[in-house]
Amino acid sequence: MNATPTLGRTAFIGGGNMASAVIGGLLRAGAPAEAFVVVEPWAEQAARLRQQFGLTVLDAAGPALSGADTVVWAVKPQLFTEAAAPCAPFIGSALQISVMAGIRSEAIARASGSAQVVRCMPNTPALIGQGMTGLHASAAVSAAQRQRAEALLAPTGRLLWVDAERDLDAVTALSGSGPAYFFYLIEAMVQAGTELGLSPAQARTLAEGTAAGAAALSAQSEDSPELLRQRVTSKGGTTHAAISTMEAAGMKATVVAAVHAAARRAAELGDEFGRA
Numbered sequence: 001m002n003a004t005p006t007l008g009r010t011a012f013i014g015g016g017n018m019a020s021a022v023i024g025g026l027l028r029a030g031a032p033a034e035a036f037v038v039v040e041p042w043a044e045q046a047a048r049l050r051q052q053f054g055l056t057v058l059d060a061a062g063p064a065l066s067g068a069d070t071v072v073w074a075v076k077p078q079l080f081t082e083a084a085a086p087c088a089p090f091i092g093s094a095l096q097i098s099v100m101a102g103i104r105s106e107a108i109a110r111a112s113g114s115a116q117v118v119r120c121m122p123n124t125p126a127l128i129g130q131g132m133t134g135l136h137a138s139a140a141v142s143a144a145q146r147q148r149a150e151a152l153l154a155p156t157g158r159l160l161w162v163d164a165e166r167d168l169d170a171v172t173a174l175s176g177s178g179p180a181y182f183f184y185l186i187e188a189m190v191q192a193g194t195e196l197g198l199s200p201a202q203a204r205t206l207a208e209g210t211a212a213g214a215a216a217l218s219a220q221s222e223d224s225p226e227l228l229r230q231r232v233t234s235k236g237g238t239t240h241a242a243i244s245t246m247e248a249a250g251m252k253a254t255v256v257a258a259v260h261a262a263a264r265r266a267a268e269l270g271d272e273f274g275r276a
């Protein structure tokens with residue numbers, strides 16, 4: 001494992017979707033593959049990481065981890081304590097960066113032996129550099145280590161620090177899971193467009209183009225999403241017919257309840273799987 005000036009030597013515990021998105025971004029930004037080592041027990045995924053990125057991949061924790069300045073936790077929360085036990089002897093002096101939903105800094109510090117913990121919640125648009133990540137640093141993390149966490153995640157898209165760790169459950173519910181909510185809406189719009197006679201490809205192009213345009217207009221506008229929606233909604237027109245149907249079905253209340261359910265689940269994951 002070589003060091004890069006900003007990141008140092010970085011070990012990933014878990015080499016699945018999220019780890020691949022982060023590593024892919026770093027390599028595209030010019031980091032050398034030699035700066036990374038990945039622990040990934042699934043042989044097929046390990047082979048993919050070696051072939052796609054030219055990485056060193058271990059099938060289990062070992063002394064090769066002891067050179068790491070930064071350890072990135074990217075296993076499922078359910079597997080965290082099982083994955084951490086064999087790593088702990090080698091990683092106690094490193095900065096610990098977690099992308100795991102729910103697992104709290106205190107549990108990561110206890111399992112790793114390092115109180116320097118940055119928790120992050122990325123999302124899958126990270127795969128194309130358009131992710132949105134929330135981050136929280138525990139008290140023992142230095143300004144330089146915060147910058148290291150930012151350097152790790154910057155190639156995946158935009159970053160937002162939160163001061164209170166409990167806010168990460170809200171971040172998880174909003175932006176971590178959030179791409180799925182928009183994909184769900186796109187699915188429904190494609191279904192409707194197809195029922196109305198468009199081809200699936202035409203419906204998909206229209207739904208995706210509209211989602212991208214609406215998000216970009218909202219991001220660039222000083223006006224609230226509510227006002228932007230009202231501007232689309234002509235009196236007695238088509239949008240009014242659609243939004244009235246959504247309101248009658250309680251769609252906004254359902255979305256609000258769904259995001260609350262995701263936040264509750266994030267907290268439960270911490271309670272259930274963050275114990276030693």
Ligand SMILES: NC(=O)C1=CN([C@@H]2O[C@H](COP(=O)(O)OP(=O)(O)OC[C@H]3O[C@@H](n4cnc5c(N)ncnc54)[C@H](OP(=O)(O)O)[C@@H]3O)[C@@H](O)[C@H]2O)C=CC1
Nearest residue numbers: 014015016017018039042074075076077083099100101122
């Ligand atoms: N997917 C998403 O949208 C987001 C996910 N996250 C978080 O990222 C984390 C990873 O999720 P994701 O990448 O989707 O999951 P994946 O299942 O794709 O990746 C996890 C990887 O860890 C491997 N693994 C299992 N046990 C161990 C072990 N003991 N040591 C090392 N590696 C192990 C798994 O192998 P195997 O398959 O053999 O078990 C798997 O390849 C989760 O904690 C999740 O909460 C955060 C934000 C968004």
Ligand SMILES: O=C(O)[C@@H]1CCC=N1
Nearest residue numbers: 101123172176177178
């Ligand atoms: O569904 C999950 O638990 C993970 C965390 C956020 C997105 N995917």
